[in-house]
Amino acid sequence: MSEQSFQVKSDPALWEKLGMDVARFSGMPAMLTQAYRTIFLSQKNRPAAMAYFDGMVENIHTGRIDELMAVKEKGKPVVGTFCVYVPEELIVAAGGACVGLCGGAQGSIADAEKVLPRNICPMVKSAFGFKVGKICPYFQAVDLVYGETTCDAKKKTWELLDRYVPTHVMEIPQMKRERDKRLWLEEVQDFKVAVDRIAGTETGFDEVADAIRTVNAKRAALQRLNSLRHRSPSPISGRDMLLIQQIAFYDEPVRFAGKVNELCDELEKRVKDGVGVVPASTPRILVSGTPMALPNWKLHNIIETSGAVVVNEESCIGTRYYKDLIDEGATTVDQQLERLTERYMKIDCSCFTPNDDRIDQVLKEYRDSGAQGIIDYCLQFCHTYNIEAVKLREACEKHGISFMAIESDYSPDDVGQLKTRVEAFIEQITG
Amino acid sequence: MHVGIDLGSRTVKAVLWQDGAIVRHLVAASGLEPHRQALAFLAEHPSAPGVATGYGRHLLQQHAELGVITEIKAHALGARQRFPHCRTILDVGGQDSKVIRLDRDGRVASFQMNDKCAAGTGRFLEMMSVSMGYGLEEFCRVAGATDQGAPINSMCAVFAESEVVSLKHHGTPPDVIARSVHLAVVGRLAAMVAKEGFGDHLVFSGGVANNATLVSLLERELGVPVLVPPVPSIVGALGAALHAAAR
Numbered sequence: 001m002s003e004q005s006f007q008v009k010s011d012p013a014l015w016e017k018l019g020m021d022v023a024r025f026s027g028m029p030a031m032l033t034q035a036y037r038t039i040f041l042s043q044k045n046r047p048a049a050m051a052y053f054d055g056m057v058e059n060i061h062t063g064r065i066d067e068l069m070a071v072k073e074k075g076k077p078v079v080g081t082f083c084v085y086v087p088e089e090l091i092v093a094a095g096g097a098c099v100g101l102c103g104g105a106q107g108s109i110a111d112a113e114k115v116l117p118r119n120i121c122p123m124v125k126s127a128f129g130f131k132v133g134k135i136c137p138y139f140q141a142v143d144l145v146y147g148e149t150t151c152d153a154k155k156k157t158w159e160l161l162d163r164y165v166p167t168h169v170m171e172i173p174q175m176k177r178e179r180d181k182r183l184w185l186e187e188v189q190d191f192k193v194a195v196d197r198i199a200g201t202e203t204g205f206d207e208v209a210d211a212i213r214t215v216n217a218k219r220a221a222l223q224r225l226n227s228l229r230h231r232s233p234s235p236i237s238g239r240d241m242l243l244i245q246q247i248a249f250y251d252e253p254v255r256f257a258g259k260v261n262e263l264c265d266e267l268e269k270r271v272k273d274g275v276g277v278v279p280a281s282t283p284r285i286l287v288s289g290t291p292m293a294l295p296n297w298k299l300h301n302i303i304e305t306s307g308a309v310v311v312n313e314e315s316c317i318g319t320r321y322y323k324d325l326i327d328e329g330a331t332t333v334d335q336q337l338e339r340l341t342e343r344y345m346k347i348d349c350s351c352f353t354p355n356d357d358r359i360d361q362v363l364k365e366y367r368d369s370g371a372q373g374i375i376d377y378c379l380q381f382c383h384t385y386n387i388e389a390v391k392l393r394e395a396c397e398k399h400g401i402s403f404m405a406i407e408s409d410y411s412p413d414d415v416g417q418l419k420t421r422v423e424a425f426i427e428q429i430t431g
Numbered sequence: 432m433h434v435g436i437d438l439g440s441r442t443v444k445a446v447l448w449q450d451g452a453i454v455r456h457l458v459a460a461s462g463l464e465p466h467r468q469a470l471a472f473l474a475e476h477p478s479a480p481g482v483a484t485g486y487g488r489h490l491l492q493q494h495a496e497l498g499v500i501t502e503i504k505a506h507a508l509g510a511r512q513r514f515p516h517c518r519t520i521l522d523v524g525g526q527d528s529k530v531i532r533l534d535r536d537g538r539v540a541s542f543q544m545n546d547k548c549a550a551g552t553g554r555f556l557e558m559m560s561v562s563m564g565y566g567l568e569e570f571c572r573v574a575g576a577t578d579q580g581a582p583i584n585s586m587c588a589v590f591a592e593s594e595v596v597s598l599k600h601h602g603t604p605p606d607v608i609a610r611s612v613h614l615a616v617v618g619r620l621a622a623m624v625a626k627e628g629f630g631d632h633l634v635f636s637g638g639v640a641n642n643a644t645l646v647s648l649l650e651r652e653l654g655v656p657v658l659v660p661p662v663p664s665i666v667g668a669l670g671a672a673l674h675a676a677a678r
Contacts, residue, residue, distance in 0.1 A: 403541075404541075407546070414546075416486060417527065417544065420486070420501050420502060420503070420544070421503075421542075421544055423501045424501040424502075424503035424504060424539065424542060427500065427501060427503070427504045427539065428503075428538075428539045428540075428541075428542075431538060
């Protein structure tokens, strides 16, 4: 898609109907259009199949919202989530839609700070601000929000968020022992009841089996894409990859998987022909750490405009979301929920202790992706990832891997400093 | 003949390198259009290839035919030229502070920069001296002339200023407050250096290394010699010139 023809669409009538602050929100599409043109469409030699994902961004505040409203009108659940631990399979089984809610923009933080303390995670503040400021159509469209207990800032914010939108909380244990698994399974069972209640019917074995297959297929498509992307020269940029992984959280899963596979077909051809978005000599960076929610493209943009390419995201919006699939061999609903829980227990968020599997996973992805250095990204005030970076640094030192830890938020004021650090890191790995 | 320019947040530095020696250098306030001074220096040596570093490096590149390197690499190169065996460099400039660890061959092994605030930077010292009514040199001198200090806990320039105000109101003598500010900065810098690790000496570069009180307090805190080149502010520009010469 050319830079000029790209335009994030507006639909004030729809936004009005959703109870949004239309006057305030109407400036958003133009800002997003501008940012998207600069960060994405100015890239050279993008795969043609990116056109679909460009279209998803154009329709982010309109077309996709219409689709979600159609789901709702059929009486099916539309559930907002904030974490890869909330099992979307059970929402899909009920015929509903799961939406990973936005929390990646500086613009809504001032809204949040009218209520919340300042010194907490920017993602939590941004998300909360989107709701209180009525400037996120997804937040307005959901029947309820399903939060979890993966961090203190989220856990306590849900109590306040519940005043604006019904907010349920799933308890995610912080250790992975047998007794934790029992608790977890019960939480999954409760979640199924809550989702089924909105739909008004109890989903059975076949619906759950279908949904598991659907979401497995989506995750498998992302696995395929990520392993193609690991090839050198990189057939696709880190920015485009990040975007696709972000879209995975709000798109319709069957269509999305199909489009990802189409892109994979194109990338396979690129790999065969030795075509890349950057020369093979471009320094390759793996980004690990905290999630980058839409439209947080700050670090990727800095890295890729400093002469390097991002070749992997070890992140919730990244491999943590799709590295594991659910075993499809269950023969009863109880077994399905157990297999599902086992899959979710493999996710290696730093909120768990111990969490050494994650260190091994980062090293594995480093090798798989042919990276030459790791930049660990930590959102401000994310204590668990920040502290876990100590162990990650030690592991990197032991294996002779160049490592740099960055702590940042969504504000633009540290971009100059980050650029210096990223450029120096690239100088370091290129010698 | 090669030119190195370091376009920093508070000052512009330039070095002319010829036959293994600095034949000319410039240190000037950045002002509103810092690249103009750098361009004037370049214009005087039109045939010398140049490299830029510092916050304004990309800006300068838009105006002149230059290579760019980061301050990290520039300080590594410059410090090694002055002290061929150094392994750890502390650079404290107007807007940031960094610690750079080199491997045996002088390549950057790792580095650290301060977070996005003025803590432990030249700007912090400047602001504190202004709030005390001292010029920078006098601020350094009175701090060095006493051996008493009071704790200043905050490293945020804004909050530290209110601590200074509160010390003043408690009747703490100005020289003691000045020394306390220095001690607070040294504490911060020493922690950064210790986190990165250091061997049997440390090289200190950047404009803040001109502050003799800070240097001696840092030496005492770390327990190793702190080596400062004759003109510490131009180490980055020197590194840039050396990079130009090596290209």
